[in-house]
Amino acid sequence: MKKYDVTGIGNALVDIEFKVTDQFFRDNNVEKGLMTLVDEERQNALMKVINTEEAKKQCGGSAANTVIAVSQFGGSSYYCCKVANDELGYFYLEDLKNSGVDNSLEGKVPEEGITGKCLVMVTEDSERTMNTFLGITQNFSVKDINDWAIKDSKYLFIEGYLVTSPNGKEAMLHAKKIAENAGTKVALTFSDPSMVKYFKAGFEDVIGPSVDLLFANEEEAMLFTGKDNLAEAREEMKKAAKHFVITQGKNGAMIFDGDTFIDIEPYKTVAIDSNGAGDMFAGAFMYGITNGHSYASSGKLASMASSKIVSQFGPRLKWHEAKEILARLNP
Template sequence: MPLDVYAFGSALVDIQLAVDDTLLAELELQRGNMYLTDRVRQEQVLEKILGGRITDLGALGDRVNLAAGGSAANTVYGITQLGGTAALCGKVASDPFGHFYIRDIQQGGVLFNQKMVDGMTGTCIVLISDDAQRTMLTCLAVSSEITYEDLNEDYLKNSTYLYIEGYLFDSAVATETLLRAIATAKKHKVNVALSASDSFCIERHKDQFLHLVKNDVDLLFANAQEAQALTDTDSLEEACRVLPRWCRHCAITDGGRGSTLLFNGVRLKINPYPVIAIDTTGAGDADAAG
């Protein structure tokens, strides 16, 4: 069946809870950052905040909110809610989190038919501050072990876009897979969209990001900080002059200042709608869905 988007990314169960900045300081976490960590560290954080363990989430009740997440998953969920068609390639384990993930993402109308594997499903503790900023502690677990054999080539060949999250560069296995997926997409004239994901992720894998953006990406999604990190510039204005030389279509968000579209040499400024932010988790992913 034809699809608008086939997305490739880390399948993570988000564990969301509210915190204050004092607690973030006690945990030695810088607000707004994404930290790659392990299950032991996640357990320590939950113990301190809630006195519970990640394996005992059923007993925590409404003190946390669970959701099928991951950057690419957030975007394809948004696409289906807007009436589009989308599928997700991700990897989950045969554990309670994996079963929850599949049920939740499919209820959102996203095609997801991956086989479960042994191990642990990836999880992300999302700490939401009073001003809606989110700080994340991510344990990738099996989500980082996605291989080319996990991809559905029929979905890929029949999609308008292959959508890839930049976070995948944090896994050598996933990086190899995404490069093969891009080659297949190009062979079948499928457009490639890339989410820059995180400015720190760009710093960790700068050369790989630049190679993709300059050679393979048809549509780039980034926020202002990511655009500046990618272009080594000090302002969004400067970044917007550099990016069109590399990629013909770019969509750049800038928080409460709105967003900028760069399409085939034309620059369009989109003003924001004033709102009271409650939770910015997946805000950029939702923007990409639109």
């Protein structure tokens, strides 16, 4: 019996989320709808012109959001990450702990440096734009991984954003090898279309012959496979993963369970904020498949959870909301 359902590896970023207008982007030369890496000076300049009093602050990073979701639905999760010995670093670890997630820095004093921050700007059309200063998390490496946690998990969940640095990619490869040798299944998320566009070769190295589970959206699936339609892309994806999920925004998702394709219906909602929808889908799905649910049932749970996320501000459910969604799945 393994201790954890899911161990994640990825960036540790304090998310600072706030609402903006399209005019804000024009005034401050921000490219809408993308995740852009920025330096600390640029991020601080943006923070000076926003109303930080109305901002929502919590621990984040794509894989962190996913393992928190696993925990909220009643699963057990662990996170390997890197924060600095500063106020935001301790805020991050406390928030992670309060979210029910064990982590690789428990009982340790973090290194000196600056904890990474992600400014999440949400417009009225619910689209999210991110400007990220990675800080110390850009140095995340093999030494920040607790091998025992991977060995003692049903699944390893790898964040695609790590592929951008040599040390991050090395950590991905190391974690995957530890998992495979321990009989722990491996899940990977592409994280963002720009990651697939610019680091496709890196992903191919990490995937190797195959991974157990791959998460992508439509654009990422087509970019990775080089196909210009989803029908061809999903056939090509079978070469990279034994099972995979392709999210399709308001059109729901499709899952390949190793045998057949399963269409997952969307749940109608009024979209307010798309931040964290993909992370939540992955987390709810991972909870499902590690806790006795079928792929179809796990997909339904993930669709319900992600539709709830886009209907509110912020990338996380409240604890009672997770319980209510589970109750709807198992009436």
